[in-house]
Amino acid sequence: MNISKFAEIAGVSKSAVSRYFNDGYLSQDKRKKIEEAIEKTGYAPNIAARAVRTRVTKLVGVILPKLSSESCSRVAEGISEVLNREGYKILMISTANDAHKEIESLELLRKNRVDGIILLATVFTDLHKSVLSKVRVPVVIVGQYLKGYNCVCHNDREAAYMLTKRMLENGARRPGFIGVLMEDRAAGAARREGFDKALQEFGLGCDPQFTETSRFNMDSGYDCMRRILSRKKIPDAVFCATDDIAAGAMLCCREKGLRIPDDIMICGVGDSKVARILYTPLTTARLHYKTAGTEAANMLLSAIQNGDAIQRALQLDYDIIERESTQRNK
Amino acid sequence: MNISKFAEIAGVSKSAVSRYFNDGYLSQDKRKKIEEAIEKTGYAPNIAARAVRTRVTKLVGVILPKLSSESCSRVAEGISEVLNREGYKILMISTANDAHKEIESLELLRKNRVDGIILLATVFTDLHKSVLSKVRVPVVIVGQYLKGYNCVCHNDREAAYMLTKRMLENGARRPGFIGVLMEDRAAGAARREGFDKALQEFGLGCDPQFTETSRFNMDSGYDCMRRILSRKKIPDAVFCATDDIAAGAMLCCREKGLRIPDDIMICGVGDSKVARILYTPLTTARLHYKTAGTEAANMLLSAIQNGDAIQRALQLDYDIIERESTQRNK
DNA sequence: CTGAAAGCGCTAACAA
């Protein structure tokens, strides 16, 4: 069933049908005829054909490293809420943290003539930048700052600074750090900077023995903590770059018989579900993931609809959630 | 840039270009010319135009109740892995558990001429069935069984039965139940049936005072448990329909000073991340969400590619993960 | 192996 056959059935012209579906001028008479014919045939216009003609796909590409990560899926939820409400569809691509797949996905979205792209990436290589620069549609980057692009990000540095400061104020003197790759400017480098800044203010340094680099999951956090605890000296507080890492670290401490926060304080970042219900409730920084998603979507829509040429970077505030895991009786 | 202009630049015919991108006959000479021109211009064919012509979109619609739920996002991850590998794109729609939006989404997917649909729904109304019956492309339903459709589901009934039985074997005699809507045939009704069957075998009944209906989140689980504990008699074991509900219930017990499992046993379903790291590690049934996703995707692809007319229902096995929360010293 | 030409289903300019 196409528009011609349908028009014939409805007893009107193709143009009338097209106008019906696109808010054009139309008499009540024809409008009724068309509605009846829809009822009878179930006709719905072919969106792909419309896209060819209008060069508008009403499609937005969303690239993210992992669908089944709490932070990513919360961002995605926010994006979806706004975009679907505004009549946009989402082409969702999960890259499994594979930089190569990110590049491929960008290409794929280009072929599909999406109206815009939202990119959640962890690490930007030169290749990323080069491919991005060739993309001709609006782009919004979530979770990272990249000069020259619309960005929505968190205040990673300050959140990490405040959390670390809190642990030091509560009496920690041998701070440790389980971070992620420094190539990840936000979750890696910025959080480390915040951590270091707090240490500096207290005239402390971080013993290399107390530092490990983790991946974004509990098991890896567990392993890192195990390595740290296997050494001669052990820290009395550990900043973990994410809540999942902190959960793994905590699990390990518990197994080794270390009391939290008395023997060792632990904090995370993200205020995920696990933070609240951990064996020892976890001190963390609430980052507004879902809001990041809605803001990114709004930013993209405004760029698509108004052809905004000027790029903007939005930084969302955080909240420190202090729970048991850092509240030592001084 | 379109195929004509590109063909001109490359110095070949439109047909040659089309063949290049569709594995047709082509001399090495032309192939080289085209590759050079791609290098120079960055040309990529317009997928929408191709879709109009071929009536194949290589698009699969995925409808799910909530992106930011661990179980859903794990299913989605599995779906995405298979579909993207096979060159299909995913149109993802999150319906926020709104039945009306589910119906709308089905319509939207039809307009977009997707090649197939994967549907994660919790409750099937008659309207669902009626709209589904009008869909002309292959459909796979995940997490629920619906006669006449391809389904991938879990053995909810037996998992619930085994979990409950375990609690009774461990000495529980006043079993309680925090479930979800019975309209949800899988997570609601089937899990209740399994629970009841175990009780029956032990010659026990479930006191109505020990029963509550929750929503799919921690806070609701917390509230349900609070209501149960506010009554005259309280249970000595509670089956919770999901891990999140169990986490909330446990939080409540902890606040009331009830010891788990000594005063009250608790179990959940899903083997989510929280189960492992809860204050008292949670006994639960592992349901293979990601596998459900990959299997559903494979089933859909086979239906799309082979035009399989015969529908099939795949039931995935479960594993009981017994942790502290039900291991009472008898 | 190749190119010309027809046509996929739709929209939009134009003339009525």
Added chain:
DNA sequence: TTGTTAGCGCTTTCAG
């Protein structure tokens, strides 16, 4: 307001 008509960018016969 309306219908006619010319494409949008692509694939696919068909005749060479």
